[in-house]
Amino acid sequence: xxxxxxxxxxxxxxxxxxxxxxxxxxxxxxxxxxxxxxxxxxxxxxxxxxxxxxxxxxxxxxxxxxxxxxxxxxxxxxxxxxxxxxxxxxxxxxxxxxxxxxxxxxxxxxxxxxxxxxxxxxxxxxxxxxxxxxxxxxxxxxxxxxxxxxxxxxxxxxxxxxxxxx
Amino acid sequence: xxxxxxxxxxxxxxxxxxxxxxxxxxxxxxxxxxxxxxxxxxxxxxxxxxxxxxxxxxxxxxxxxxxxxxxxxxxxxxxxxxxxxxxxxxxxxxxxxxxx
Numbered sequence: 600x601x602x603x604x605x606x607x608x609x610x611x612x613x614x615x616x617x618x619x620x621x622x623x624x625x626x627x628x629x630x631x632x633x634x635x636x637x638x639x640x641x642x643x644x645x646x647x648x649x650x651x652x653x654x655x656x657x658x659x660x661x662x663x664x665x666x667x668x669x670x671x672x673x674x675x676x677x678x679x680x681x682x683x684x685x686x687x688x689x690x691x692x693x694x695x696x697x698x699x700x701x702x703x704x705x706x707x708x709x710x711x712x713x714x715x716x717x718x719x720x721x722x723x724x725x726x727x728x729x730x731x732x733x734x735x736x737x738x739x740x741x742x743x744x745x746x747x748x749x750x751x752x753x754x755x756x757x758x759x760x761x762x763x764x765x
Numbered sequence: 766x767x768x769x770x771x772x773x774x775x776x777x778x779x780x781x782x783x784x785x786x787x788x789x790x791x792x793x794x795x796x797x798x799x800x801x802x803x804x805x806x807x808x809x810x811x812x813x814x815x816x817x818x819x820x821x822x823x824x825x826x827x828x829x830x831x832x833x834x835x836x837x838x839x840x841x842x843x844x845x846x847x848x849x850x851x852x853x854x855x856x857x858x859x860x861x862x863x864x865x
Contacts, residue, residue, distance in 0.1 A: 616799075639809060643813055645816065648824055651828070693788070696777075759846075
């Protein structure tokens with residue numbers, strides 16, 4: 600029942616995001632979409648993921664999109680056509696993707712050798728504690744590389760947006 | 766209890782909508798948002814796998830995907846602004862600087 604609501608809303612909101620003419624409307628629909636995705640994560644027992652979904656995606660990335668849209672002053676750009684000439688090809692490719700992926704995904708089942716992090720195990724320790732322990736022991740090197748990646752992104756964004764390319 | 770395959774199917778549908786938006790829209794900002802949509806649909810399937818297989822790996826991977834998505838959005842939008850300063854358009858079919 601809850602899943603049906605979330606699935607329907609997520610599908611409708613995704614379509615709304617890619618079909619609105621005004622980019623600001625798209626961003627606002629995407630905000631609603633991200634809040635629903637966070638709800639789905641809570642449903643899947645991933646509280647930390649729900650929190651960073653709201654904080655990082657809704658709080659940082661969407662605000663960045665909104666800033667850029669307002670910085671660019673696109674009033675004159677809202678022309679008659681919102682799709683490219685080859686939009687029908689895009690629709691066909693999207694539908695092929697959907698048919699292939701859904702028909703494959705419908706056969707996925709859980710095969711029993713399960714991991715040690717059951718719902719009760721996570722609940723007894725706390726979601727954040729569990730993730731933190733794994734992240735800082737088993738996945739320490741990828742974590743450091745991610746921090747380096749973010750540093751590169753910060754410097755790159757500043758350099759790119761500041762310089763005028765001749 | 767909802768079966769795992771339903772979540773993966775939802776994720777597949779959202780991914781396909783993102784592919785359509787990426788291929789069909791003219792506005793470069795909405796193309797970026799379609800990429801974010803695709804990344805999010807993959808995140809849903811990863812969290813679902815993580816929950817149903819009772820392993821934490823899926824959630825760790827989602828953490829890194831979100832970090833990469835943030836970096837990608839920042840760099841992509843910076844390139845967009847740098848381009849817009851020179852040629853004031855963000856319609857992809859009007860960006861023809863590399864066309865011979």
